[in-house]
Amino acid sequence: MSGGETSYEILEARFGQIGALGEAARVLTWDRSVNMPRKGAPGRAEQLASLRRVVHEKITDPAMPDLLDAAEEEVARDPWRGANLREMRRRWIHASALDADLIAAMARADSECEMAWRGAREADDYEAVKPCLRTVLELVRRAGEARAEALGCPLYDALMDVYEPGARTGRIDALFDDLAGFLPGFLDRVLQTQAGEPQPLPLDGPFSVEAQRSLSERLMVQLGFDFEAGRLDVSLHPFCSGVPGDIRVTTRYDTTDFTQSVMAVLHETGHALYNAGLPPEWRRQPVGSARGMAMHESQSLIVEMQACRSAEFIGFLAPLVRDAFDGAGPAWSADNLRRHYRRVARSLIRVDADEVTYPAHVILRYRLERELIGGGLSLDDLPGAWADGLEELLGIRPPDDASGCLQDIHWYSGTWGYFPTYALGALAAAQLFETALAARPGIPDALSRGDFTPLLGWLREAVHRKGSLPATTDDLLREATGIPLRTDSFRRHLERRYLSDR
C-alpha cells in the first residue's frame, strides 16, 4: 500500500480482498454441489477451511479495531461509507468473538455430524446421530455465548444475528405468535373451500429433462436473468450461488413431475435477481451485500409465490408448459395448472409444504431450537416435542423421525438461528409486493404477458440497489414500504388467494 491513505481507504482495500476470497469460496461451494466427484470431498474441505482461516485472520488482524475507530470520523457525513464501516464492524465483532480453535472444532463437528445425519435419516435412526448432534449443540452454544457477549444481546439472538442482523426474539415472537394464532383456523377454511372444488387433473409425463431445462431457461430469461452473466445447472437440492456477473442457479429434474422443478427455478431466480441487482459500485464491500437472509428469501418468494403463482402469470405460463411437453386437453389449462400450484395440505415435510402451511413448519423449528439452545428442552426429548409441536400447529404427527426431526440438515450441519428467516421472508415478500402493486398498478397486467420489467424495476430500486445501506430488514422495509415487518400483508395475501381468488 502506498502512503497517505485514510484509515477508511485501508479498510476498504482489506475488505475488498476479503470479499474476493469470499467469492472464491462461493465458487468452490457451488462446484462441490454441482461437479465435485465423491473422492474430492476431503480435499475440498481443506481448501474451504484454508480460505475461511485466511478470511478470519484478515478480519481479526490486530490493527483492525484501531482502523475501525479511526475511520468513524472520516465517514461521518457519508451514508454509504458510514454504512460500509458499520457492516465492517459487525463482521469484525462476529469474527473476533470466536477463536480459531473453536472455529476449527465447529467445522470438524459440523462436518462429522452432517455425514452421520445422512445415514441416520436414511435409516430413520435419530439415536445414531444424537451423540454427534449433542457435540454440535454444545459448540453452537459456546459460539453463541461468545457472540452474545460481543454483541451485548441474548444467546439465541446472537445466533440469529449471523444470518439476520438485528433480529431479536421479542420481535420474532410477536410476528410468529400472531401467525400461529391465525393459521390453524385459516387452514381449516382453506381446506374446506378446496374440498368443495374440482381436484386438479393429473399432468401425465414423462417430461424429458431436456424439455424441462429448455423451459426453465426460457422462463429465467423472461424474468430478467442474463445467461451471459450466469448459468443453470443440476444439483441434489436447488440453490442459488455465484457472484454478480456470474450467478449460479441450480435445480433438479423429476421426469414424472415438472411442476416442482419449474417453481424451484423461479424461486432460485428470485435469489439470483437480488444478487445480480446489488449495487455494483460496492461490489465485494460489506455494504454491497444482501441485507440478510430474510430479505434474500423475500426476493425468491416475491418471484415464486407473489408473482409466479398469481392467476396472471399462470395464464401466461400454461401455454408455454403445454408447448414444452406437447400437452393437450383440459389438464393443461391455466385453471388446472393454477389448481396444482395452489393445492394446500397438512403435510410432514417442510420443503414440500405449500405457502399456507409453510410458516407452521418454521415456527415449530424456531420454538424447538430456542428451547434446545436455552436448555429447556433436551435432545432426548426432541422427537416427542417435535410431534407435539407439529400436532398443535398443523394437527398431524409424523409417523417416524425421518419425516420428523431428522428431515432438515440445518441443526446437524451447525446451522442454528437460520430457520426464522424463511417465514420472515414470506412476510416481507407479501409486504413488498403489496407496496409494489400500489406504486406500479400495471404489474399484474405485465405479469399476464410474462413481463417482469415493472416488478423488477421496482425491486431494483427499493431493495436490490440498497445492498446493506439500511442497518436491518426493518429499516429496509420502512424505507421501501413505510412500515417495519408485519403479518398484515401476508394474511391479506393468503385470504385473497385461497379464499376469494378461486
Added chain:
Amino acid sequence: MSGGETSYEILEARFGQIGALGEAARVLTWDRSVNMPRKGAPGRAEQLASLRRVVHEKITDPAMPDLLDAAEEEVARDPWRGANLREMRRRWIHASALDADLIAAMARADSECEMAWRGAREADDYEAVKPCLRTVLELVRRAGEARAEALGCPLYDALMDVYEPGARTGRIDALFDDLAGFLPGFLDRVLQTQAGEPQPLPLDGPFSVEAQRSLSERLMVQLGFDFEAGRLDVSLHPFCSGVPGDIRVTTRYDTTDFTQSVMAVLHETGHALYNAGLPPEWRRQPVGSARGMAMHESQSLIVEMQACRSAEFIGFLAPLVRDAFDGAGPAWSADNLRRHYRRVARSLIRVDADEVTYPAHVILRYRLERELIGGGLSLDDLPGAWADGLEELLGIRPPDDASGCLQDIHWYSGTWGYFPTYALGALAAAQLFETALAARPGIPDALSRGDFTPLLGWLREAVHRKGSLPATTDDLLREATGIPLRTDSFRRHLERRYLSDR
C-alpha cells in the same frame, strides 16, 4: 499453533495451507475455462488475484528465512523432509525475488495483452498487439532479472526455472541442436517413405458428441482413470487440472473428426494419471508436486505418443472406434487408423503438428524467445525472424502472422521460458518408455489388450510416487533410467516408428 513445534513443522503447516489455497485457485481456473459465463471474467480475475496475493504474502512472510534456516538441521537425515525443505526454499526464493507491485503490474499487463492478442490473431494484425507485447516483455525481463539475481543464474535460465527447476540454457542447447541437426534429414526420409505408401482412407462422419464422449470415458477408464475421483468436461482447448481425488480433464469435440479429440483425451489422461499418482502422504506439500513441466509433458506423451499410437494399442482401439461410430469397411481397420495417427507433414501450427515435426516448432520458439529476452532480436523483427527460422527447420514459411508469430498464447499472456518443456517432455517420454519396456517386457502385449496396468505400475513407482523428491528432471531420469535426459531414445523411437514399423 500450539508450542513445542519444530521450525520444520511450522513450515509444513504453513505450506500445507499455501497448498490448499493453490488447490482452490486450480478449481477457479478450471471453472473459468469450463463454466464461467462471459461477464464473470473481471470478478474471477479479482478472485484469483486475491488468492495469489495471499499465497505471496504467506510465502514471503518475514519469519520465513529464519524458519528455513533453522529447519535445515532438523531434516538433515530425512530425504523426504530434506527435499521438501529444499522445494520450500525454492518457492521462497522465487516469490521473494518479486515485489508485490511488479506482480500486480505483470498480472495487469498479461491480462490486457492476452485480450488484445485474441483480437489481433483474429485480424492477423501483429502490429495491433505489439505495444502490449512490448510492455509484457519489459516486465518479464524485469522479473527475470530479479529471479536471476536471487537464483544466481542467467536471465533466461531464471525464467525457465519457474517451470522447469534447474533448467539451464547450455543443456537445452545441446539437446535441441542435436535434434535440429537430425530432424530435417529425417523428415525428408519419412515424407519420402509415406509418399510411397497408401494414403489414409477418409473416416466419414458426422460423429456425435455423445458417442465421442462415451468412447472417451471408456478409454479413460481403460487407462486407469477413476471417475469417482475426477471428471471429463468440454473446454475450448483440452487441458488437465484439478487435484488428487478430483482430477479435471477437458477436451473439445469436432463432429466431423473424432481422431483429434480421442488423442487429446488420451494425452490429458496421461497428465491426469501423474497428478493422481503423486505421493498422497505429501499432498499439498512442495515435495508432493510434480517434478516440473517437462516431466508432466513426458507423462502425457508417454501415454499419447508412446503407448496409444503404438501398433499394439491401435489394434485394440480400432474395433472400439468402429463400434462407437457404427463404422464399416476398410477405412475402419487398425491399419488405416494407424495411418491416420502417424501421418507426418510440414505444417505451420504447433498444436496440430505430428510428433516428428513438433520439436522443430518448439526449437523455433525457444531460439526466438531467448533472443527477444536477451535483446538480440527486436519485436519489430519478430515476424520475419519467425518465418526465416521456420524455413530453416521445416522448409516452409507462414503466409501470414496469424499462422506465424500470433498462433500461440504463451508470450502474450506472459509465459516465457515454458516452450522448451514441450520438447524435453517428448525426449523424456521416449527415454522412460524404453526403460519401462526393458523392465516389463509384457507392456506391448498388455497394450494390445488395452491393459495399461504394467506400464502404469512402472510409471507410478519410477515417476509419480517420487513427486519432487529428486531435485531436477535429470535427477529423476537418472534414478528411473540410469542416465540424464538424452535425445537417443527419442531418435530411436522416431526411426523405429516412422521408418521400420510400417
